[in-house]
Amino acid sequence: MSIQQLPDTLVNQIAAGEVVERPASVVKELVENALDAGARRVDIDLEEGGVRLIRIRDDGAGIAPDELPLAVSRHATSKIASLDDLEAVATLGFRGEALPSIASVSRFVLSSRRDGDVHGTSLQVDGGKLGEAAPTPHQRGTTVVVRDLFYNVPARRKFLRAERTELGHIEEWLRSLALARPDVELRVSHNGKPSRRYKGDGQPGLPGVSSGDRLGETLGEEFARHALRVEHEGAGLRLHGWIAQPVYSRASADQQYLYVNGRSIRDRSVAHAVKQAYADVLFHGRQPAYVLFLELDPTRVDVNVHPAKHEVRFRDARLVHDFVYRTLHDALAETRAGMGVAVST
Ligand code: ADP
Ligand code: MG
Numbered sequence: 001m002s003i004q005q006l007p008d009t010l011v012n013q014i015a016a017g018e019v020v021e022r023p024a025s026v027v028k029e030l031v032e033n034a035l036d037a038g039a040r041r042v043d044i045d046l047e048e049g050g051v052r053l054i055r056i057r058d059d060g061a062g063i064a065p066d067e068l069p070l071a072v073s074r075h076a077t078s079k080i081a082s083l084d085d086l087e088a089v090a091t092l093g094f095r096g097e098a099l100p101s102i103a104s105v106s107r108f109v110l111s112s113r114r115d116g117d118v119h120g121t122s123l124q125v126d127g128g129k130l131g132e133a134a135p136t137p138h139q140r141g142t143t144v145v146v147r148d149l150f151y152n153v154p155a156r157r158k159f160l161r162a163e164r165t166e167l168g169h170i171e172e173w174l175r176s177l178a179l180a181r182p183d184v185e186l187r188v189s190h191n192g193k194p195s196r197r198y199k200g201d202g203q204p205g206l207p208g209v210s211s212g213d214r215l216g217e218t219l220g221e222e223f224a225r226h227a228l229r230v231e232h233e234g235a236g237l238r239l240h241g242w243i244a245q246p247v248y249s250r251a252s253a254d255q256q257y258l259y260v261n262g263r264s265i266r267d268r269s270v271a272h273a274v275k276q277a278y279a280d281v282l283f284h285g286r287q288p289a290y291v292l293f294l295e296l297d298p299t300r301v302d303v304n305v306h307p308a309k310h311e312v313r314f315r316d317a318r319l320v321h322d323f324v325y326r327t328l329h330d331a332l333a334e335t336r337a338g339m340g341v342a343v344s345t
Contacts, residue, residue: 009128012074012104013153018307019101022160023050023149024169025308026106029098030144031177031186034058036079036091037142040200041185044174048191049166051149059141062114065121068133071110072125074100088298092263097307099144104128105156107147113138127152171196175218176257176264179291182214215242215291219255222248223289228335230292232327235319237296239327243274244289245335246281255289260301262293265312270294273321277328280341294320 006014020026027044034042037060047053063071070076077096080086086094102108103125111122120138124131150157160166167190178186178198185200198217216224226248231240244255258270270292278288302313314320 008074009104012100012128015074015097015307016101016105016153017156019097020105020149021308022169023054023166024173026050026054026102026146026149027056027170028173028308029093029102030054030056030146031174032092033098033144034060034142035181035184036093037061039141039184041187044170044186044188046167046170046188046190049160049163050170051160051163051166052147054146054149055143057141057143059139062117062140062142063110063112064114065112065117065133068110068112068121068123069130072099072103072108072123072130076100086304087302089303090261090298092309094304095307100128102146105153106149106151109145110142111136111138111144112142113140115140173264174198178214178218179257180259180262180264180293219289219291223255228331230327230331232323232330235323236300237294237320237323239292239294239324241292242290243292243328243331246278246288246332246339248289249282249286250289251285251287253287255291256287257291259293260303260312261295261298263303263309263312266310267312267314269314269317269321270324273324274328277325277332281332281336281339292324294324296320 019029023046027050031042031044034056037058039058039060041059043055043057045053045055075096077094079091079094080089099110104127107127108125109122110125111120113120120136121133122136122138123133150160174186174188174196182201186196186198187194188196198214201214215227223244226245227242228245230243232238253271256271256274258265258267260267274288274290274292282288300315302315303309305311305313
């Protein structure tokens with residue numbers, strides 16, 4: 001076979017394989033876009049675990065009518081313009097891949113209106129095929145509708161799980177978001193019924209400066225009752241959040257939340273540092289529960305490691321590890337003393 005340039009739609013569908021694993025990844029990408037646009041409230045309507053319908057409506061800045069086609073084009077983004085921007089990226093998005101990927105594997109409608117626009121504009125994309133932009137009634141902000149995810153990719157659709165399972169993944173991701181953004185109101189409905197509401201507490205967008213309320217609302221009163229507040233700064237690093245006292249430990253690692261500059265991520269080295277800090281106060285096999293926010297200069301962490309951005313790479317991973325270990329070890333000192341554990345430093 002001769003070498004051929006692949007058509008755009010196919011390129012987007014291939015990229016969708018990395019970015020869009022399941023309905024929860026669609027919700028993640030779309031809600032992150034809403035937050036990047038400065039939304040104060042996001043409405044998330046789902047049907048059949050998000051497989052049939054995902055509708056995300058925000059009250060953010062909106063998109064210029066003539067830029068709607070660009071928003072669904074590959075590698076088109078308003079968030080970075082240069083390598084320097086990439087190295088200091090402060091938004092959740094920057095790859096310009098999510099909308100074109102999602103639109104290539106669903107029946108997709110993007111509608112938006114900015115302050116000052118006389119009406120909204122909407123653009124339909126069907127399995128990657130672009131329609132014409134048309135005027136539509138819309139409030140300030142953006143609505144994205146994603147129907148029939150993977151309808152044109154049977155191989156992918158086959159891997160979708162039961163409605164309950166897919167909904168569970170969405171709810172888990174929303175929980176991690178709710179912890180980081182207590183300032184944003186999130187309203188979720190499933191199959192036409194309100195299913196979850198996180199009230200925004202009105203604090204301006206300070207990721208991680210969460211009221212204890214949201215901790216209880218999100219992870220349960222038991223955690224909130226046993227939470228130790230952590231707050232420490234040094235060497236250009238800042239760690240804050242809550243860790244559970246050892247009496248509130250878990251059988252699995254299901255309540256371990258780590259955010260780096262407001263982005264929810266997994267990091268083995270940090271997870272190890274936490275475990276080590278708990279080593280002498282937890283029973284063997286038990287898992288600590290924590291919600292930790294690490295902040296550092298964006299140039300000291302590479303967020304462009306994975307298309308779905310689940311991981312980051314620290315420029316000084318050792319320093320981060322030791323900082324986390326030391327901070328939590330000290331935070332647990334009282335507990336350790338109370339338990340009669342020999343204090344080592
Ligand atoms: P990225 O977020 O990496 O820039 P996306 O494909 O997710 O890429 O979105 C493309 C562009 O569309 C964004 O850069 C932004 O300008 C615009 N956009 C997407 N969603 C929204 C939204 N909810 N509100 C305002 N603008 C949006
Ligand atoms: Mg995005």
